[in-house]
Amino acid sequence: MTEKMQLSAVCEIIMGQAPKGESYNTARDGWALIAGAGDFSAGKLAPKKWTTEASKLSKTGDIVLSIRASIGAKVWSDGEFCLGRGVAALRAKAGLSKEFLWHWITFKEEELVAKGKGATFLQVNRGDIGELEMELPPLAQQRRIATVLERVDSLRAKRRKAVALLDDLAQAAFLDMFGDPVMNPKGWPVLPFGEVCETRLGKMLDSKRETGRSGRPYLRNANVQWFRIDTTDLLEMDFNGKDKVTYGLAPGDLMICEGGEPGRAAIWRGEVEDCYFQKALHRARPNVELARAEYLVWMLRILSMRGGLSDHVSTATIAHLTGAKLKLLPILLPPVKLQQEFTSRLEAVEEMKKRHAVQLATLDELFESLQQRAFAGQLWDHEAA
Template sequence: MGQAPPGASYNTNGEGLPLIAGAGDFKNRHLSPKKHTTSPQRICIAGDIILSIRASIGEKVIADAQYCLGRGVAGLRAKKVLDSQYLWHWLTSSERDLSARGRGATFLQVNKSDIDSLQLPLPPLDEQRRIAAILDQADAIRTKRRQQLNPLGELPGSLFWSNFSANYPIVRLEEVGTVQGGLQISRARAANPIEVPYLRVANVQRSNLDLSEIKLLRATDREITRTRLIAGDLLFVEGHASQFEVGRVSLWNGELRECVHQNHLIRFRASRRRLEPRFAEIWFNTQRGATHFRRAARTTSGLHTISATTVKSAPLPLPPIEIQRAFVERVEHINAQRSRVEAALACDDELFASLQSRAFKGEL
């Protein structure tokens, strides 16, 4: 959590009755009051810090009006010797410590004693305000940097739809390449002669391969020939607990000399004369491009799944190959900008954490 937000400007119900704030009201650091009460038990006023003490322990908002506090939250009001913004930043730095005190079988929660037991450094009020101002400024830089990331992330999808949705024919993937299922993992594989690396669902993120852990399986020479990956192959996730992740796709660029894929990944190999694989990857990872898989997915025991037939029938706008490649270059430029912003944000976060640590050790 960073600098205290200004609040969402919620009001009472017109009868002077306070709104209830509960533990579920911390999305985007804004309150979402759900009902009113005529017999409030615990009241906070504008400027108080409302702290989550259940499940999302340590999340917090600034009250912008009078609220009755429901279960799962606690109200903190700074006394005259304590600057409220200093208190906000100290709570941010203490979030992990407070969360570690959580207890409970269904969900973790802390109580008033856990909060009271935390040690709050208390320099003179002017010093508190100086420290809070430094942390406010550092956090404002981080906030602006994060605001740059969202447009950069959404831009490829917006560009794709505006450029290609109505101007070019729509084809099915099976018209511009081939689809192949993967190898099933079982104990019977122990008898096979060849050990080979394979990709699984955890390795295939959205437009990104996580190769930090590569597992091995045993296969026959025929199986390896059938499922061997080559640079330019696309891998679609066949099943996922989230309907928004089924069908996510990433491009294989030949990162390993020899690699196959399991059956929970569906491979697509493009005809390179007609389709640039990176172009297809960008499209199917946009919100519109992924809609086909979400609609076609079947749900069994909480798992959303697609089939090779679903991948074959996936629709794709198909401009000439030269236009596809030019678009890919444009997206790569955008992604390079995004990477630079992410690197700068990581430095900002590191600086803020350092300042925060020094602030409450009396070293700032």
């Protein structure tokens, strides 16, 4: 039976420290400063500031770990960086594989996050990190375990990339068939959104009038993401008989965010029975003789990406897409037959995404199982230990 040991016994923990204010610069002189998870990008260090004076430095091969706000986020150090107070570097000592350490600290992330303390934002200290306990197999077995986990993790990454590429394919199909909706190079006829869809804002939440006697689930801004509606955390408020008619949802309704990220939209597919919507959202019901919901949601997405909504969003304090502004939004109207062809292409893409999602879920389960077994000693060759 292998004895448990604390991380501090097998790993050097270099806690970051903020350099003096006068040492900061943006001229890329001195050391690139890593202040926190905000300086991580796509699995690499992406510094935004530099300093001419550094006391805590990472080395190539260190794991740079975020220790505040986004506790547990991590990235490999590919050089010498100044460590700010929002990060720490983990440097494996002799007898500990850095790749094994990477996967083990991933496995321990929840435990580390639970140690976070702080009034304004959570953070962990050297003791919190160093007291994490591990069982350490021989170095050769560490490397074998890390290799197995890396292979499965690589397959998961490829599946995620495939899904992202399918999203790109849908966008490319839209632009190929309809052109840029901001510039309208194909000269499609244009109508205001209010003449294409019947629209209305949802019900205002008034806690003073809530009785709880006719509570029903409702959608709010946070539930509507691009192309999908998240129903995992629906709240409830009263919707009486009249409200049910006014604020009811039907499959095919287009739900559009009024604030937050104005214009963000998804199609309601009847995910929850007897569901309604709050004032932070617009409900749009397309005139099917003019437009398909699938076409409209992609139209809004590309307009949002290309600045086509900016003239229609009120920004005096917080950005809003008001009911009046939405009704005036110009919408390109290619033939419905062409829109339907686009919808058919989308359905094929979505079917491929579903298959990838099933395979990704299987890989996620496998990876989690392997992690559990690896760090519980169940993947070790105990005779060789």
